[in-house]
Amino acid sequence: MRYTQFLIPTLREVPADAEVVSHQLMLRSGMIRKLAAGIYSTLPLGERVMRKTAQIVREEMNRAGALELTLPFVQPAELWHESGRWNAYGKELLRLKDRNEREFCLGPTHEEVITDVARGLISSYKQLPVTLYQLHIKFRDEIRPRFGVMRAREFVMKDAYSFDADEAAAERSYMKMYEAYTNIFARLGLRFRAVEADSGPIGGSFSHEFMVLADTGEDVIVTCTACDYAANTEKAEIRVPDAVEAAADQFGALARVATPDMRTIDEVCSFLKTGPASVIKTLVFDTGEGAVVALVRGDHDINEIKLKNYLACSELALADEDLIEKVTGAPRGFAGPEGLSGVRIIADYGLKGCFNMVAGGNERDMHVVNLNFVRDFNVDAFADIRLAGQGDACPRCGKPLTTTRGIEVGHIFKLGTKYSTSMRAEFLDARGESHPMVMGCYGIGVGRTVAAAIEQSHDGDGIIFPAPIAPFTVLIVLVNPTDAQQHQIAVDLYEKLLGHGVEVLLDDRDERPGIKFKDADLIGIPLRVTVGRNAVKDGLIDIKWRKTGAQAQAALTDAVENVLEALPNL
RNA sequence: CGGGGAGUAGCGCAGCCUGGUAGCGCGCAUGCUUCGGGAGCAUGAAGCCGCGGGUUCAAAUCCCGCCUUCCCGACCA
Numbered sequence: 001m002r003y004t005q006f007l008i009p010t011l012r013e014v015p016a017d018a019e020v021v022s023h024q025l026m027l028r029s030g031m032i033r034k035l036a037a038g039i040y041s042t043l044p045l046g047e048r049v050m051r052k053t054a055q056i057v058r059e060e061m062n063r064a065g066a067l068e069l070t071l072p073f074v075q076p077a078e079l080w081h082e083s084g085r086w087n088a089y090g091k092e093l094l095r096l097k098d099r100n101e102r103e104f105c106l107g108p109t110h111e112e113v114i115t116d117v118a119r120g121l122i123s124s125y126k127q128l129p130v131t132l133y134q135l136h137i138k139f140r141d142e143i144r145p146r147f148g149v150m151r152a153r154e155f156v157m158k159d160a161y162s163f164d165a166d167e168a169a170a171e172r173s174y175m176k177m178y179e180a181y182t183n184i185f186a187r188l189g190l191r192f193r194a195v196e197a198d199s200g201p202i203g204g205s206f207s208h209e210f211m212v213l214a215d216t217g218e219d220v221i222v223t224c225t226a227c228d229y230a231a232n233t234e235k236a237e238i239r240v241p242d243a244v245e246a247a248a249d250q251f252g253a254l255a256r257v258a259t260p261d262m263r264t265i266d267e268v269c270s271f272l273k274t275g276p277a278s279v280i281k282t283l284v285f286d287t288g289e290g291a292v293v294a295l296v297r298g299d300h301d302i303n304e305i306k307l308k309n310y311l312a313c314s315e316l317a318l319a320d321e322d323l324i325e326k327v328t329g330a331p332r333g334f335a336g337p338e339g340l341s342g343v344r345i346i347a348d349y350g351l352k353g354c355f356n357m358v359a360g361g362n363e364r365d366m367h368v369v370n371l372n373f374v375r376d377f378n379v380d381a382f383a384d385i386r387l388a389g390q391g392d393a394c395p396r397c398g399k400p401l402t403t404t405r406g407i408e409v410g411h412i413f414k415l416g417t418k419y420s421t422s423m424r425a426e427f428l429d430a431r432g433e434s435h436p437m438v439m440g441c442y443g444i445g446v447g448r449t450v451a452a453a454i455e456q457s458h459d460g461d462g463i464i465f466p467a468p469i470a471p472f473t474v475l476i477v478l479v480n481p482t483d484a485q486q487h488q489i490a491v492d493l494y495e496k497l498l499g500h501g502v503e504v505l506l507d508d509r510d511e512r513p514g515i516k517f518k519d520a521d522l523i524g525i526p527l528r529v530t531v532g533r534n535a536v537k538d539g540l541i542d543i544k545w546r547k548t549g550a551q552a553q554a555a556l557t558d559a560v561e562n563v564l565e566a567l568p569n570l
Numbered sequence: 571c572g573g574g575g576a577g578u579a580g581c582g583c584a585g586c587c588u589g590g591u592a593g594c595g596c597g598c599a600u601g602c603u604u605c606g607g608g609a610g611c612a613u614g615a616a617g618c619c620g621c622g623g624g625u626u627c628a629a630a631u632c633c634c635g636c637c638u639u640c641c642c643g644a645c646c647a
Contacts, residue, residue, distance in 0.1 A: 012596065012608065013582050017640050037639065092646070109647065143571085143645050157647090209647095317644090411647055443647060479606060514607040521607090532606055542606085 001472065002494075003507040008045050010519050020216055022451040023148030025463050029523045038145025038153030045523065046450075048471035050156065053453075054135050054446050056187050056468060057158045064180040066131040066160050071113045073137055077103035079112040082423050094141045106139035111419050111441060114161040118437065119425035125165045128427065128437065129173050133160035135446065149447040150407070150455075151218075156447050162440040163420075165429065170438035174414050177442045181210050181410050184444070189466030190453055193406065195221050196231040198305050207413045210444075211406030212452035221406050222388050226399035233403070234305045236388035237395035238349065246355035252370035259367045263333025265298045268367055272358060275299070280351065280359040280371065282335040284324045288315035291327045294385060295337055295347040297354065301387040310346065310383050328362045336360035337377040338368055347379040348386045407452040408445075415439040457547075463524030464547050467570035472505040474563060475525040477516050479532030481508050489556065490531040493541070496560045502567070521546070526570040529563060545570075 009030040017034075018024040026032045031046030042050055058068065077095070080086035086093075086105075094106045107113065114132060122128065138157045145153050162173035178194065185192040190212050197209040209232055211221055223230040231237070262268045265276050279298030284291055285307070292311060296302050308316040321332055327343055328335040336359030337345055351357075357371045371377065392401050419425065420436035428434055450469065457464045467473065474497060478490040487508070494506040505525060507516050513532070520528050530542040539556040543566065554562040 009580090011581060016576080016582070019641070034639095090646090138647090140647080144641095144643090146641085151646090159647095408647085413647085441647090445647090477606090482605090512605055512607090512609065514605090514609080517607045519608085530606070534606085 001505050003505060003509050006044060006505070008519070008523065009043070010522055018148060020147045020150065020455070021458055022150060022216075022454040025454055025458055025522070026148055026451065029463055032149060038142060038151070040149055040152060040154075040447075042447075045471050049450055049465070049469050050446060052469045052471075053188065053450055054156070054158070057184055057444055057446065058135060060180045060184045060187070061133050061158070061160060063183075064131070064176045066133045066177075066180075068134060069117075069132055070134050070136055071107070071110045071117070073107050073139070074104050075107050075110075075113055077105065079116055079423075080105060083112050083115070083419055084422060085112070092140050092142065094139055108138055108140040109441075109443075110134070110159055111161065111415070111439075112423070115419045115423045115425045115439070118161075118163050119420075119423060122163060122425075122427055122437065125427055125429045129162060129164045129169055131160055131162040131173060131177070131440075133158060133442075147218075148451060150451045152447065155445060158444040158446060160442040162442070163425075163437040164440075165427065165435070165438070167416075167438055170414060170416075170440055174412065174440050177412050177440065178208060181412065181442070181444070185210055185212070185409070185449075187468055188449065188453065189457075189468050190409075190449075191456060192409070193221065193223065193230055195223075195406070196229075196235055197411065198232065198235040198309075207411065209408050210410035210412075212409050212449070212456055213404055213406050214452060214455045215405055216455055217405035217407040217452075219406050219408055220403055222392070222401040222403050224394040224397060224399055225402050227394060227397040229394050229396045229401075231388075233387050233389070234303070236401070238384050238386070238388050239393035239395045239398055240349050240384070241352060241393070244353045246353055246372070248372075248375065250355060251372045251375060252356050254368060254370050254372070254376055256361055256363075256366055256368055258365055259334075259361075260365045262365075262367075268358060269298070272367070272369065274358060278354075278356070278358055280337060280354075280357045282328075282337055282360055284319040284327050284335060286315075286317050286319045286323055287311060287313040289313070291319060291323055291343050293327065293335075293337065293340060293343050293345045295345065295351055295379065296386045297348065297350045298358075300348060300350050301389075302348075303385060303387040306383075307346065307385045310385060328360070330360065330362045330364050330366075334360040334362060334364060334366060336362055336368060336371070337379065338362065338371060339377070345377075345379040346385060347382050349382050349384055350386055352382060407448065407455060409449045409452050410442075410444040412442040413440060415441050458524070461518070462522035465524040465526060467526045467567075470524065470526050470570075471503075472525050473503045473567065473570070474505070474527045474529060475520050475523075476504060476506045477513075477520060477528060477530045477532075478506060478508050479513050479516070479530060481510050483533075483536065485536045486531055486533070489535045493529065493531065493556075493559055497563060500560065500564060502563070527563065527566055529559070 011028045014024050015027045032040045096104050135158045139154050142153050164170040164173050192212045194208050194210050197207045220233045222236045262271055265279050276298035281296045281298050283294045324332050355372050358369050359371050361368045390403050394401050417436040425437050426434045454463050481487050497504045526546050528544045534540045540553050541559050543552045
């Protein structure tokens, strides 16, 4: 491709509304342009990157035996009523009506449609297993789109769905996808990690997220320093500590102290000259069907997902001021476990064995000190309800966990029969009995993967594309296109490389060299070849590696060979 | 939805407080010079000052309402 015949509208300045690096660089390099919040056009350069990424995904899905198809983007409400998600999905589902007032939605995911397809086509165990996938657009009306294509409302996704005759077979399909995903992200040249994840409202027995490791990631993941345990903090378990019950003779005398206007753990701690580990954080939650009180140590954070799973409730939110007051008799900031009645109290394991604690006094401007379990208050249960973090014990081996940040680029779920049951997607087994198909679903955000790659691989000058997804492999900078000799040399090289099947971009613009070099760095093509006065004078070209900054000179006569040799190691 | 910013040329911004012919830098077009890391000079095109209402002789500027957008939070495969 000749630069003058392509369209790469690079920006010198950083667009004001781009915060994260990948977003800035995708705008500056001319890959994307914003149309509306969370809605982007993909420009020719970005399109090449997206397609390369998608193609790798496609190849690995095919290799795993999955079959590509395309499902409708606009979906009738009836299907969503069948699965029960028309009401359950919330405002993220963009609903619309056609000219006859029939209700539709834009597909945020395609379980309903694929299940409908499967029940129409599959009727016998002989047709199973089958995994179907597509690469196309999703729309989710996110509460807050942000970070460019990382959290867009409209985005390209690969979504796959497996159908099996039984649990064991479904697990094999799941493992196949797990392997395919591992291959995909490895081929894309990303540093990533598969982690155990919460399966969320979709349900199902287990789930893994594929995380690209990057400091700017939205998700925090914990990994074990000793074994291979890794999980999203939403899910990460904490080993139940060996409880050492405090002896009663260590208990101090329970006392109430005035703590005027001190509502936060920090305020109370500095006032009472103690540390947050000696405080019981008392949180009131609204489950929609009554309040629940959760207790965690002051230096710990509640994990609402764990609490929600433990309580097995469908809704869970921090209580508002009114409910707090109803439950504790005090305004926010003075809740404590002592003297509460008529409400379930769940305490985190981290509080086991703690004694002489500080907690709210359930009265305005009052806290209690030397509060002790059993003597002063009781709980309904101890459970693992806090967020795992640096130094917590690994649930598998007990060694310390460490935290890193990641960007979720893929997620695989074992769905079970949730959709096949509600939508009656059934097949006949060898004995003629009817069963719901056992399903799995598997997603990869293509745009997000590209953004994650950039997030993970860039420098102050611009993008450093991993070679497998680079829009071009080689960029020839023709320093002075008005010099006929230079021009001829560059075009010769360009055509020879094209002849070898190399994806080459020839920068034949009549621009100053500085502009060309800056743009070259910005758009991040792995290998740069400079044809300038040295080529005319001495028959030499310069080769520069974008990733390492390494440079080499080559004789014109060996140029093609030298470039070809460099390609496998990009 | 709560809190906080911002909407003025393609991009980045000033002007607004104190009302009076809409500016700067980059980019774009043309010409000359230049040409191995974002050149110089000259000339030029380009604006519904987010939208609607109000105050005023006069509104980018003051007042009211709305929209959009970004950030933090809540939420979220």
